[in-house]
Amino acid sequence: MPVIWLILIVLAIAVVGYVLGRGRALSSAGGEPIKLHSLPSYYGSNVAMKVVVPAFLILVVWLLAQPLIVNNSVSGMIPESEIAEGSSRSLVLAEVRRAASGLDNAVAGGLMTEEFARNARADFNDVTQRLKDAGQIVTSQITQPVLRAAQEYRILNATGNLLMSVAVILAALAGAAWGVLQTNSHFRARNTVEQGVKVLLIAAASIAILTTAGIVFSLVFNTFEFFRIYPASDFFFGLTWAPTFSGRGGNSELGIIPLLWGTFYISFVALAVAVPIGLFAAVYLSEYAGPKVRAVAKPLLEILAGIPTIVYGLFALLTVGPLLVSIFGPDGVGIMQAGTAVMTAGLVMGIMLIPFVSSLSDDIINAVPQAMRDGSYGLGATKSETVKQVILPAALPGIVGAILLAASRAIGETMIVVLGAGAAARLSLNPFDAMTTVTAKIVSQLTGDADFSSPVALVAFALGMTLFVVTLGLNIVALYIVRKYREQYD
Amino acid sequence: MNEMPNIEQANDMTESKISAKKVQVYYGDTHAIKDVDIEIQPKSVTAFIGPSGCGKSTFLRTLNRMNDTIDICRVEGSIKIDEEDIYDPKVDPVQLRAKVGMVFQKPNPFPKSIYDNIAYGPRIHGLARNKQELDDIVASSLQKAGLWEEAKNRLDEPGTGLSGGQQQRLCIARAIAVSPEVILMDEPCSALDPIATAKVEELIDELRENYTIVIVTHSMQQAARVSQRTAFFHLGILVEEGPTQDIFTNPKDKRTQDYITGRFG
Numbered sequence: 001m002p003v004i005w006l007i008l009i010v011l012a013i014a015v016v017g018y019v020l021g022r023g024r025a026l027s028s029a030g031g032e033p034i035k036l037h038s039l040p041s042y043y044g045s046n047v048a049m050k051v052v053v054p055a056f057l058i059l060v061v062w063l064l065a066q067p068l069i070v071n072n073s074v075s076g077m078i079p080e081s082e083i084a085e086g087s088s089r090s091l092v093l094a095e096v097r098r099a100a101s102g103l104d105n106a107v108a109g110g111l112m113t114e115e116f117a118r119n120a121r122a123d124f125n126d127v128t129q130r131l132k133d134a135g136q137i138v139t140s141q142i143t144q145p146v147l148r149a150a151q152e153y154r155i156l157n158a159t160g161n162l163l164m165s166v167a168v169i170l171a172a173l174a175g176a177a178w179g180v181l182q183t184n185s186h187f188r189a190r191n192t193v194e195q196g197v198k199v200l201l202i203a204a205a206s207i208a209i210l211t212t213a214g215i216v217f218s219l220v221f222n223t224f225e226f227f228r229i230y231p232a233s234d235f236f237f238g239l240t241w242a243p244t245f246s247g248r249g250g251n252s253e254l255g256i257i258p259l260l261w262g263t264f265y266i267s268f269v270a271l272a273v274a275v276p277i278g279l280f281a282a283v284y285l286s287e288y289a290g291p292k293v294r295a296v297a298k299p300l301l302e303i304l305a306g307i308p309t310i311v312y313g314l315f316a317l318l319t320v321g322p323l324l325v326s327i328f329g330p331d332g333v334g335i336m337q338a339g340t341a342v343m344t345a346g347l348v349m350g351i352m353l354i355p356f357v358s359s360l361s362d363d364i365i366n367a368v369p370q371a372m373r374d375g376s377y378g379l380g381a382t383k384s385e386t387v388k389q390v391i392l393p394a395a396l397p398g399i400v401g402a403i404l405l406a407a408s409r410a411i412g413e414t415m416i417v418v419l420g421a422g423a424a425a426r427l428s429l430n431p432f433d434a435m436t437t438v439t440a441k442i443v444s445q446l447t448g449d450a451d452f453s454s455p456v457a458l459v460a461f462a463l464g465m466t467l468f469v470v471t472l473g474l475n476i477v478a479l480y481i482v483r484k485y486r487e488q489y490d
Numbered sequence: 491m492n493e494m495p496n497i498e499q500a501n502d503m504t505e506s507k508i509s510a511k512k513v514q515v516y517y518g519d520t521h522a523i524k525d526v527d528i529e530i531q532p533k534s535v536t537a538f539i540g541p542s543g544c545g546k547s548t549f550l551r552t553l554n555r556m557n558d559t560i561d562i563c564r565v566e567g568s569i570k571i572d573e574e575d576i577y578d579p580k581v582d583p584v585q586l587r588a589k590v591g592m593v594f595q596k597p598n599p600f601p602k603s604i605y606d607n608i609a610y611g612p613r614i615h616g617l618a619r620n621k622q623e624l625d626d627i628v629a630s631s632l633q634k635a636g637l638w639e640e641a642k643n644r645l646d647e648p649g650t651g652l653s654g655g656q657q658q659r660l661c662i663a664r665a666i667a668v669s670p671e672v673i674l675m676d677e678p679c680s681a682l683d684p685i686a687t688a689k690v691e692e693l694i695d696e697l698r699e700n701y702t703i704v705i706v707t708h709s710m711q712q713a714a715r716v717s718q719r720t721a722f723f724h725l726g727i728l729v730e731e732g733p734t735q736d737i738f739t740n741p742k743d744k745r746t747q748d749y750i751t752g753r754f755g
Contacts, residue, residue: 290561371598375661377559379611379668380588389610394601 003063006165010055010172014048017176021047021183029185038190046189047179049196055172062164070156077149092146099150100157102131118151219468222461230254230455235462241425243445243456254459256466258425262435263467266346266421267410269431273350274410275403278357283387285358286365298362305355309415316348316420328432336432338422343431345420349413356406364398365391397481404478408471414439438467507532507672507702508553513567515548515557522548526567526728528721535694535703537717537734539710541754544723546706550674553704554590555583571672588615591665595677597657599649599664604641607649607660608632611668627667635663636693655686659693666697673697675705679712691716710750714738722746 025043029035036043071093078092106112112130127147183189227235238255281301285294321339328336328343336343368391376386392399414437422434423444445460452458506529515523523545530536538546548557555576557563569576576586588611599607608628611617618624628645632638637659641652649660658678665673675694679687694703694716707713713720714734721731722743730743741747748754 369598371594371596372600373559374556374592374594375598375600375664376610378554378556378587378592378594379614379664380584380586381610381614382584385614389614390600 003059006059006168007056009169010052010059013055013169013172013176014051017047017051017179018044020176020180021045024180024183025185025187025189028183036185037188038193042189042193043183043187045193046187046196047176047183049193050175050179051172052175053196054175055168058171059164059168062160062167066157066160066164070153070160073156074149074153077152078145096146096149096153099131099146100153103127103150103154106131118155216468219461219465222458223465225453226455226458226462230459235459239427241441243459252456252459254455256438256463258427259436259438259441259463260466261427262342262417262421262425263411263437263439265342265431265435266349266417266437267407269342269346270349270353270410270413271403271407273347274353274357274406277350278354278406279361279399281354281358282361282365283392286362287383287387287391298359301358302355304352305359307352309352309413310419312348312352313415313419316344316416320344320348321420324432335430338434340420340422340434341432342421342435345417346431348420349410349416352413352416353406353410356409357402360402360405361395361399364395364402367398368394397484401478401482404474404481408474408478411437411471411474412439412467413437414443418443438463442467505532506530507571508704509570509573510553511568511570513549513552513565513569515545515552515566516564517548517560518562522726523552524726528728528731530702530704531719532702533698533700534718535698535705535716537713537720538704538706538723539708539713539720539749540723540729541749542708545726546721546723547676549723550676550704550706553672553674554587554592556587556592558583588668589670590672590674591668591670593658593661593665593673593675593678596681597654597661599652599657599660601648601650603646604649604652604660605645607664608667611664615668617668631663631667634666634697635659636689636696637663653686655682655689658682658686658690662690662693662697666701670701672702672704675703677706677708680708687712710738722749724749 022040022044025036025040026033033040074096075089075093078089078096083089083092103112103117107114107117235254235256237257238253239257240253240255241258243252243254285298285301289297317339321341321344324341324344324347325336325339326332328334330337372390372394373386376390381389417437417440421436421440423436423440424434425436425441426433428435442460442463445457445463508528508530510526510528510530513523513526514521526549538550540546551557552565552569553571553576557565565577571586571590574581600610602610605628608631609618609624612624612627618627629638629642632641637656640656641660649657652660658681662673662678678694679690682690691712694705697703698718705713705716717734719732720734720737722729722737722741722745724745730737730741730746732742737746738750741750
């Protein structure tokens, strides 16, 4: 039975359980809801909850566990001799799965009876021929053990699916019975549902946190792998970034310093653009603009945040780069060689960050109590004096938090760098030179066809880990500052 | 402080400091203040009393044009301070507010040191030529506000670290520091405990020697204790205005009598 049907059946049982639970509660109170401990809908929800939660838990665990168990037992059926030179057990298992799904499709297409597909004594040449005729692409020849394994695979999966359906539906029915039987006018359904809601929310929060942990772990293992084959000191202190893809990357120089330098240089330019403009825009919007202007200008400014970064990249490549070259290029000042440069990427990234800075700062400035402004105006201060001497100092910690959040965005930005700053890793002070960043290099290391066991590919994980640590640090500092600010007016 | 202050009948003879004629205030479509005429005497304390929402705070805020900071607020009529119409287009509201200081309901010290709180106004208006003069202004303002003894050893500490009553006296000192002629107080004691209230009232009584003070209060006892003249507002109308003693002992209007005897409000 397909899983989607199983889910629908469980939901149907939940709906029936809801109606039964509600009805039983009402009848136990003689039709007068006022005599119940909770509102009638809570009794229904209680039953529905007891149907859905255990059934879906079983479903999820089963779906995760079944492939592991089936693979394990099928894997035992394949003798060592069957694994060809240069191949591996997992490749043969993939072959088994392909054969099994070929058999499935052939049966579904009516070219084979179920008995034939399951016949353990079937001649594998005959089966291969039939599968080929059925248009189910199969490798040149299915060997006897592979066919046996594929057949076993199908049988195990079919049995497993049947057992799963039975178990899930039984659990749903048992839950419904439990919920309905415990329903009476004194049962505290409201409190039970409240507990259920709490557990649901905890589960959602834990999934988010566990995913973060999972991302870190996936980076950590590959990073260790990289440091096993490439010395960490060369990575962290090397001044040259020159990966060679020949000889399994053995001769590469993979120093992170030029990449970090490019990252911080471009981020610095971006923040130098975004912070003043964003901050002044926020001050205008929150202190000077009338409600009508504000209602129009604020959403317009925030549209900037919704533009995909690749579009900013195009803007950098096609507009800002050529414009800068015409001023600073060989025909002008003569310090810029081509359109791709730190300045190009930095300027465009700065424009991208303006709404981050302005929107967050605007909220923070608005959070400064009106009493502060009144106090200042009451002493005969003008608006700009009030902003400069009272509001900005009061909002400063929050604004610093906003800037640090923007900085971690800048450090993690990729597309604008790829299109705007070029791909040359270089240590230079000239902001009109092409440079590149950590993120852009992660992309280029992984999109090639480098072997995943060579340092040239694995270095991407070490780069990612470094970046993760840097931005995590920045975020922690930002959160700490923002929290400290919040305490000030409470 | 417990007895009625002396009523200086001569006040009626002197030229008034603030003179309001036919003042109307609108918040959008709401007509918040209707036809208010009042003369406020110099170097005395005038109390505005009345039930919540009667417009006494709104009227107070028209006297230094604080209502200008509210977009939907509109003022009509004439308000003259020292014979000068403060709503004349030539008048700079910022300069006006230096002359007519304000103390708010809730103490609102800036998140700066005590010294910087007081020095804020003088620095903006360039009242001190050097550090020494600024120090003098800070010290004398704190002395006038009766906060010097408590604060002189902690001028570098944040103003927000003082107690509520001290914060309110800090705000009064801050207002005094720009040498205003009029000080408006919008329920300055409503967030304070009785002891802090007594200190602030004492201070108001002393300040009357040098400043014209207008105070909005919810407490009729407070109006009786600190003011020489009292104005009773009801539903945006100035019902009755006169010497404090007369208002509390011999009100002419039935509504005033009902209010001060506690029959409504």
